[in-house]
Amino acid sequence: MAVQRWVYIKYFCALSVVVSHLCKLIYLGPAFSQFFDFGTYAVAIFFFLSGYGLSYSCIYKKNYLKNFLKRRLLKIFLIYFIATLLWVVICLPFVEINIYDLWRICSVYPILPYGWYFVVLMVLYLIFYLSMKWTYSSVLIYIVLIVGYIVCFLSGIGEWIYMTSPCFALGIWYAENEDRFSVFIHRYKYRIFVALLIAFGCSWRSYFLKMLHVQYTLQTFNGIIACTISALALVGVIIVILETCKLPFLTSNHLPDYSFEIYLSQYISIPFVMYYMNHSTSSTMFTIANFQCVVYLVFMTGILVFLFHLIIHKIQKYVSK
Structure with a gap:
């Protein structure tokens, strides 16, 4: 990396x-x-x-x-x-x-x-x-x-x-696991990228929980888990972008x-x-x-x-x- x-x-x-x-x-x-x-x-x-x-x-x-x-x-x-x-x-x-x-x-x-x-x-x-x-x-x-x-x-x-x-x-x-996972990312980069974006979009500010009419405040375990998933997904999105795009600048x-x-x-x-x-x-x-x-x-x-x-x-x- x-x-x-x-x-x-x-x-x-x-x-x-x-x-x-x-x-x-x-x-x-x-x-x-x-x-x-x-x-x-x-x-x-x-x-x-x-x-x-x-x-x-x-x-x-x-x-x-x-x-x-x-x-x-x-x-x-x-x-x-x-x-x-x-x-x-x-x-x-x-x-x-x-x-x-x-x-x-x-x-x-x-x-x-x-x-x-x-x-x-x-x-x-x-x-x-x-x-x-x-x-x-x-x-x-x-x-x-x-x-x-x-x-x-x-x-x-x-x-x-x-x-x-x-x-x-x-x-x-x-x-x-960087070496093995890097090969996996390059092979399935679009699928992984889309999956992570969907995971982030659904969990960001608990939008998915809102659609399901589930209690989602950060004082509930549902809300905390949603925030954790969105954070992990966003980090994953950044990893995929930096691994697959040259971005010389x-x-x-x-x-x-x-x-x-x-x-x-x-x-x-x-x-x-x-x-x-x-x-x-x-x-x-x-x-x-x-x-x-x-x-x-x-x-x-x-x-x-x-x-x-x-x-x-x-x-x-x-x-x-």
């Missing part, structure tokens, strides 16, 4: 998350309003790429699991911890924070807005490491994810936290990857700008305040992207020692 092609997808996903979160807070116009649920699919793609990258590296890089906890898990935790501290410092004038809130840094409802992604990602990395270290197989990963999926639903944990996690397992499976120029920095920066910039605007924006019409909010958001996100890029570079050098 050409990694450079996925850089453009990752940029689109990072920006989709920003627009998705912003659309839930202010009105940006009829076109952008359709992005309100695209953040879910963006996270699904990031999970897929994480699973694929880990499994691919484990297969083709010798002694990849050596110092894995330091090189990968510690790196993520340090980035997440620094982002949380930065959020606390910046938002102290706007948000009331007590010492007990800091303990939530390791929960799925962390003090850092939208920071659950880091917590879930660290758990997935740990599951991958233990499974490969103890059993030398990915079967345990699939079992743990299925059991965890069901337990999270029964426990009433926010559905956004776990309903896209199967895409991580899909990434692991695809890395292990995606690989002709090397584009530096700052998608992770953008994704990380919006954790701080969106809540901060919304607090700063002091609820002067509108959720029903596009106003001058809404436009100012977007301008401030772009400016602050740009600064944070540069800052986090430097921080990640320093952390990368530290964990590589």
